[in-house]
Amino acid sequence: MSIEVSRVSKLFGDFVALDDVSVSIPTGQLTALLGPSGGGKSTLLRIIAGLEQADTGRIDIEGRDATRLPARKRNVGFVFQHYAAFKHLSVARNVAFGLEIRKTPKDQTADRVHELLKLVHLEQFADRLPSQLSGGQRQRMALARALAIQPSVLLLDEPFGALDAKVRKELRDWLRRLHDEIPVTTVFVTHDQEEALEVADEIVVINNGRIEQVGSPDELYDAPANYFVMSFLGPVTHLDGKLVRPHDVEIHTQAPVPVAGDTVAGGATGGAQQTAAAGPAVEGTVVRTVRVGFEARVEVAVAGADGADQSVEAVLTRAEARTLGLAPGAKVWLRQAPGSISIDAPAAAEPRELVAAV
Numbered sequence: 376m377s378i379e380v381s382r383v384s385k386l387f388g389d390f391v392a393l394d395d396v397s398v399s400i401p402t403g404q405l406t407a408l409l410g411p412s413g414g415g416k417s418t419l420l421r422i423i424a425g426l427e428q429a430d431t432g433r434i435d436i437e438g439r440d441a442t443r444l445p446a447r448k449r450n451v452g453f454v455f456q457h458y459a460a461f462k463h464l465s466v467a468r469n470v471a472f473g474l475e476i477r478k479t480p481k482d483q484t485a486d487r488v489h490e491l492l493k494l495v496h497l498e499q500f501a502d503r504l505p506s507q508l509s510g511g512q513r514q515r516m517a518l519a520r521a522l523a524i525q526p527s528v529l530l531l532d533e534p535f536g537a538l539d540a541k542v543r544k545e546l547r548d549w550l551r552r553l554h555d556e557i558p559v560t561t562v563f564v565t566h567d568q569e570e571a572l573e574v575a576d577e578i579v580v581i582n583n584g585r586i587e588q589v590g591s592p593d594e595l596y597d598a599p600a601n602y603f604v605m606s607f608l609g610p611v612t613h614l615d616g617k618l619v620r621p622h623d624v625e626i627h628t629q630a631p632v633p634v635a636g637d638t639v640a641g642g643a644t645g646g647a648q649q650t651a652a653a654g655p656a657v658e659g660t661v662v663r664t665v666r667v668g669f670e671a672r673v674e675v676a677v678a679g680a681d682g683a684d685q686s687v688e689a690v691l692t693r694a695e696a697r698t699l700g701l702a703p704g705a706k707v708w709l710r711q712a713p714g715s716i717s718i719d720a721p722a723a724a725e726p727r728e729l730v731a732a733v
């Protein structure tokens with residue numbers, strides 16, 4: 376393991392930002408710290424970097440106790456969302472900075488800067504000033520600068536957060552490819568589940584100063600440990616007392632023949648369960664259908680346990696929606712698709728609070 380975080384807690388006044396957090400970050404992989412705003416991701420990253428001190432607990436980096444080491448002695452590269460470049464220095468000099476202060480011989484520095492600028496596709500901009508770069512190019516320069524000192528760990532705090540969606544997506548793909556080329560242990564903070572699922576080898580889900588789950592993108596998606604993780608990883612809806620994904624809700628225009636509903640695989644307590652066969656269907660009425668790109672989102676009103684109408688969302692392909700001809704007011708039957716996963720919804724009132732927290 377490249378980074379071992381053991382029983383780390385951090386308070387700001389009496390606010391608990393991190394509560395007894397332990398996690399192992401594997402060597403050579405891209406690990407995402409994922410969670411909602413204020414959950415403690417940046418605080419954890421800053422403690423690993425040595426920019427913040429934990430109140431209790433221990434940090435080991437590459438087998439060495441780094442808990443009390445100052446940031447500059449931890450051999451970590453760091454990139455923030457708003458990268459502070461030296462405005463009056465060229466791109467090449469910015470990248471060279473870490474090497475110059477370490478008194479690296481000039482020719483070695485020049486070679487390394489050239490190599491890094493090539494790696495981040497900025498060779499032709501070596502002599503420009505940072506202000507003459509686009510936001511995406513500036514973040515690539517920041518990465519080159521962080522990599523210059525050959526860090527054992529690269530820490531990225533929402534590195535693409537300030538960029539527009541298209542550039543963000545490009546840089547995300549680029550970071551993945553870059554990491555395949557030079558597999559430095561990398562930890563990056565994001566609140567964007569899609570970014571984490573797409574880029575990371577491993578995801579650490581953090582909420583309210585605690586770790587909710589650690590796993591590969593597939594593990595998290597296929598076996599979320601709890602209600603929070605499942606809700607945070609993408610759209611969810613409630614069907615028959617369970618949290619399910621809208622694309623796992625089947626819509627029938629006639630009452631389907633019930634097949635014994637059986638639960639085959641349970642995760643951790645309270646975690647996802649996989650339905651082997653479809654159980655009885657729930658009757659409802661179509662409220663509206665909205666087409667979004669190739670999908671059709673169908674809102675269906677069903678009678679809840681308390682008698683009041685509850686809204687269930689189902690997502691179909693456009694073709695499916697067209698075949699079913701779902702007009703508002705149409706009577707339908709909903710059931711969870713066989714093989715899909717669900718989590719028992721917590722007792723009354725709680726779901727709404729949790730969804731609001733997300």
Ligand SMILES: Nc1ncnc2c1ncn2[C@@H]1O[C@H](COP(=O)(O)OP(=O)(O)OP(=O)(O)O)[C@@H](O)[C@H]1O
Pocket residue numbers: 387392410411412413414415416417418419564566
């Ligand atoms: N220096 C500080 N002083 C007081 N409170 C702080 C300080 N730094 C962070 N906090 C608080 O600690 C909590 C966790 O902050 P942190 O930045 O780690 O969250 P985050 O998950 O990275 O969220 P975001 O994505 O919004 O940055 C927040 O409620 C924040 O207000």
